[in-house]
Structure formats: structure tokens, C-alpha cells
Amino acid sequence: MSELTWTPTRVRLADLAPWERNPKRMSKAQAARLEASTGKLGRAGVLLVGPPDADGKRPLYDGHQRAKVWGALYGPATEVVALEADRTLTDEERRATSLLTVTAAASFDWDALSSWDVGELVTWGFDADTLKAWGDDVGNLREMLSAEVETEADETQGDGGESVIAPDAVWPTDNDWGVPLLDINLQARALDLPFVPWGTGNYPRKSKMPGTWHFYTEDYRFENLWADPAPVVLSRCINAVEPNFSCYDQMPPAVALWQIYRKRWIARWWQSFGIRVFADLNVAEPHYALNLLGVPKGWTAWATRGYTKRMALTEREYEMACEHAGTTSILFVVYGGGVQVKEMCQSRGWLWFDEERNLKEGRHG
Structure with a gap:
């Protein structure tokens, strides 16, 4: 299988085909923060999509929650920035793309963040809800890994x-x-x-x-x-x-x-x-x-x-x-x-x- 190449493009939200097996979810609080940040910073971030099919629909590989919030704010006819793969991803590549955009990303430098304004951090989502969600993620990951190594x-x-x-x-x-x-x-x-x-x-x-x-x-x-x-x-x-x-x-x-x-x-x-x-x-x-x-x-x-x-x-x-x-x-x-x-x-x-x-x-x- 050839190496993937991603090219910047613009796509209509209405032309996206979300993945029904997308493993990432967003709580109401997270959706509200994304909506607020979009109003403050605009549509920051890009979607990952595949080539269009015969009906003009593009598989959405990453950015499901952003696409959903943007569609609610601006309407399905809105064009957004995306990176388009030069070929359709295999199932394995699609699963990897969905996870590696999170697991292969950088971690926070807590020493650096300690000098930031706490009020701003809370406003931007570093609150009790986020702490609880991270705690749940840790517990679920631990359970999954322990099932493998028992x-x-x-x-x-x-x-x-x-x-x-x-x-x-x-x-x-x-x-x-x-x-x-x-x-x-x-x-x-x-x-x-x-x-x-x-x-x-x-x-x-x-x-x-x-x-x-x-x-x-x-x-x-x-x-x-x-x-x-x-x-x-x-x-x-x-x-x-x-x-x-x-x-x-x-x-x-x-x-x-x-x-x-x-x-x-x-x-x-x-x-x-x-x-x-x-x-x-x-x-x-x-x-x-x-x-x-x-x-x-x-x-x-x-x-x-x-x-x-x-x-x-x-x-x-x-x-x-x-x-x-x-x-x-x-x-x-x-x-x-x-x-x-x-x-x-x-x-x-x-x-x-x-x-x-x-x-x-x-x-x-």
C-alpha cells in the first residue's frame, strides 16, 4: 500500500460522510466549550477526509465533533478547510488515524502551565469536569490493558x-x-x-x-x-x-x-x-x-x-x-x-x- 499524502482542500460540511464507528465522543460540556472557542477563535483546526465517492460524499476520518458543532453554528452548506488523503484509507489506517491524532499528540508541560492564570485555565476547560473525564479515561485504559496482560x-x-x-x-x-x-x-x-x-x-x-x-x-x-x-x-x-x-x-x-x-x-x-x-x-x-x-x-x-x-x-x-x-x-x-x-x-x-x-x-x- 502506497504511503499516504495529504493535500489541503476545502469541503462542504454537507458532503462529509461521518464514520459510524468513530470511537471518540464529546460531552455536552465539551461541545459547549468547542462552540464558545469557535466563536472566539474561529474554525481553528482542520478535518481529515478522503477522496469523494461517486455521489460526491467524502469519508470523514478525523474531526467529527468539530464538523458537528460547525454545522450547527454555520449550516451544512459551509465550506471548511480539510486535508484530503490521496486515496481511500483501509480500515486499519482509518482506525489508526482516529487514535493517533490523540495518542501521538504532545502532552501538557504542567510546570509551564503552573505560571498561567488559573482562572483562564478553568475558563478554557481545565475544570472538575475535565478532571473527571480524564480519570474515567485512565480507568478504562487500565481495564483494557489489564484484560490483555492477564x-x-x-x-x-x-x-x-x-x-x-x-x-x-x-x-x-x-x-x-x-x-x-x-x-x-x-x-x-x-x-x-x-x-x-x-x-x-x-x-x-x-x-x-x-x-x-x-x-x-x-x-x-x-x-x-x-x-x-x-x-x-x-x-x-x-x-x-x-x-x-x-x-x-x-x-x-x-x-x-x-x-x-x-x-x-x-x-x-x-x-x-x-x-x-x-x-x-x-x-x-x-x-x-x-x-x-x-x-x-x-x-x-x-x-x-x-x-x-x-x-x-x-x-x-x-x-x-x-x-x-x-x-x-x-x-x-x-x-x-x-x-x-x-x-x-x-x-x-x-x-x-x-x-x-x-x-x-x-x-x-
């Missing part, structure tokens, strides 16, 4: 020293693709609390877990469970939602099928240790049919991720679950999505849980 013995030994090793096994199936068939006798009967996202550091993974794990979080936090799903078993949890390996709308069906196979295999293996399972419904609409492979008819325990912008699809997922179960008397759990999703769940008699980060920040739906 020894095999730690991962496969329980509190009593028992060994749990995932076999190279196949399971009974109801389809030509070999997607494992879940054991209907070990579907969840209730949502035992706490209901906790895996790998976020909010619940010690090696402590006894009396409730339910779910995986509505970033894939990297649970990707290693495909290599070794034993830690969930060793936590002695009552229930688990299937791992929500990402299945996007533009993902080829073959790749989506692999993601579905993986989560169903892991869930079926967990069931062999007595863990009760919620079937995961959170895949993009084009993969709905594939996502039911291996879920036996009559299954009544379901979970999904709530999104304010796709509430109609959550309704459809519920209807699909009821049709597959053959009854409207199902256990339907929705995680996240904000106040509108919460109200929809309450009106329909579904279980709704607020996102972990909102609970940590004291924001409740």
Missing part, C-alpha cells in the same frame, strides 16, 4: 482453584450454517441484578457476580472472550446477555454471520455451565433474519440496545421476538437510549436500564 492461569482458575477451559467443540444446530442452537431450558427466567456491562471496571470481574452481565459496550472490552470465554463462567453469574459483537448495516452478510456465530457459540458454552442466557437482538436491520439462527422457537428471554434515533426498530425487534416466541409474554430488556426510549419501554411493559456512564455522571433518564 495470565492464562488467572483467566482459567476460579476462586477454588478449579480449571475452566473452553473446548474446540461444535454444538447441535438448527441451520445449514452450523450456528449453535441455544438450550431453551437455560434461557433467562428473570433479570437478576446487578445488570452490569462487561469490562468497564465498574464491577470486579473476579468477584462473585450475583446478577447479569451484558455486552452493550465497545467490542474491545469483550473481544478476548472469543479466545477464552471462561472469565464469565468464573464470575459465577446467574445470567448473561449474548456478547454483542458489532453487526453494522453495511457489513457483508458473511461477516455478520461470523459475528452471530461467535456470540451464539459463546452463549451456548456458558449454558453448559448453567448460566442462563438472554438472546441479543442488537444487530443492524439487514441482519435480522441471520440473527435468529440458533434461537429455538418459543424462546422468551431477549435483550437489545436502545437508541433514540431508531426507536421504530426497537419496536420491530420486540415484534420479531414475540413472533419467534409465539407469545407476547416475553422478557424484553432494553439498555440505554435516553428519556424517550425509557418512556416507550414503560408504556410497553419492557424492562429499561439507563446507560452506565449516565449513572456514573449522575444523569438519569
Whole structure:
């Protein structure tokens, strides 16, 4: 692959195609600071974009939050300065670009900053909110790194020293693709609390877990469970939602099928240790049919991720679950999505849980 070359250009905000997997987020406080700084300093900073496609849309590689704020302030027809790559980036290059613009940047010289006016620093964002956000980032990074470097013995030994090793096994199936068939006798009967996202550091993974794990979080936090799903078993949890390996709308069906196979295999293996399972419904609409492979008819325990912008699809997922179960008397759990999703769940008699980060920040739906 040729070395990338970046050339200055001007682009319309309306012609940008944001990356749906962009790993960087911005809080309301950060967005307000960016809006204020734009009013004071103008549109400082450049976007990183790719060549236009046949429809004139340019992939946006870096600068999603700036583009969003600028669009709100000046309108989508506004032209802004950007650096255009001489070719379309590969997926690996796109991921690297998104992170290296942060991790390969300079750090603050705190000795130098100590002589600056504290009031100005606070005004420019060096406040308690920033300190808390940095603290959360440190905790999340520590959790991710520790998941990588834990020894095999730690991962496969329980509190009593028992060994749990995932076999190279196949399971009974109801389809030509070999997607494992879940054991209907070990579907969840209730949502035992706490209901906790895996790998976020909010619940010690090696402590006894009396409730339910779910995986509505970033894939990297649970990707290693495909290599070794034993830690969930060793936590002695009552229930688990299937791992929500990402299945996007533009993902080829073959790749989506692999993601579905993986989560169903892991869930079926967990069931062999007595863990009760919620079937995961959170895949993009084009993969709905594939996502039911291996879920036996009559299954009544379901979970999904709530999104304010796709509430109609959550309704459809519920209807699909009821049709597959053959009854409207199902256990339907929705995680996240904000106040509108919460109200929809309450009106329909579904279980709704607020996102972990909102609970940590004291924001409740």
C-alpha cells in the first residue's frame, strides 16, 4: 500500500460522510466549550477526509465533533478547510488515524502551565469536569490493558482453584450454517441484578457476580472472550446477555454471520455451565433474519440496545421476538437510549436500564 499524502482542500460540511464507528465522543460540556472557542477563535483546526465517492460524499476520518458543532453554528452548506488523503484509507489506517491524532499528540508541560492564570485555565476547560473525564479515561485504559496482560492461569482458575477451559467443540444446530442452537431450558427466567456491562471496571470481574452481565459496550472490552470465554463462567453469574459483537448495516452478510456465530457459540458454552442466557437482538436491520439462527422457537428471554434515533426498530425487534416466541409474554430488556426510549419501554411493559456512564455522571433518564 502506497504511503499516504495529504493535500489541503476545502469541503462542504454537507458532503462529509461521518464514520459510524468513530470511537471518540464529546460531552455536552465539551461541545459547549468547542462552540464558545469557535466563536472566539474561529474554525481553528482542520478535518481529515478522503477522496469523494461517486455521489460526491467524502469519508470523514478525523474531526467529527468539530464538523458537528460547525454545522450547527454555520449550516451544512459551509465550506471548511480539510486535508484530503490521496486515496481511500483501509480500515486499519482509518482506525489508526482516529487514535493517533490523540495518542501521538504532545502532552501538557504542567510546570509551564503552573505560571498561567488559573482562572483562564478553568475558563478554557481545565475544570472538575475535565478532571473527571480524564480519570474515567485512565480507568478504562487500565481495564483494557489489564484484560490483555492477564495470565492464562488467572483467566482459567476460579476462586477454588478449579480449571475452566473452553473446548474446540461444535454444538447441535438448527441451520445449514452450523450456528449453535441455544438450550431453551437455560434461557433467562428473570433479570437478576446487578445488570452490569462487561469490562468497564465498574464491577470486579473476579468477584462473585450475583446478577447479569451484558455486552452493550465497545467490542474491545469483550473481544478476548472469543479466545477464552471462561472469565464469565468464573464470575459465577446467574445470567448473561449474548456478547454483542458489532453487526453494522453495511457489513457483508458473511461477516455478520461470523459475528452471530461467535456470540451464539459463546452463549451456548456458558449454558453448559448453567448460566442462563438472554438472546441479543442488537444487530443492524439487514441482519435480522441471520440473527435468529440458533434461537429455538418459543424462546422468551431477549435483550437489545436502545437508541433514540431508531426507536421504530426497537419496536420491530420486540415484534420479531414475540413472533419467534409465539407469545407476547416475553422478557424484553432494553439498555440505554435516553428519556424517550425509557418512556416507550414503560408504556410497553419492557424492562429499561439507563446507560452506565449516565449513572456514573449522575444523569438519569
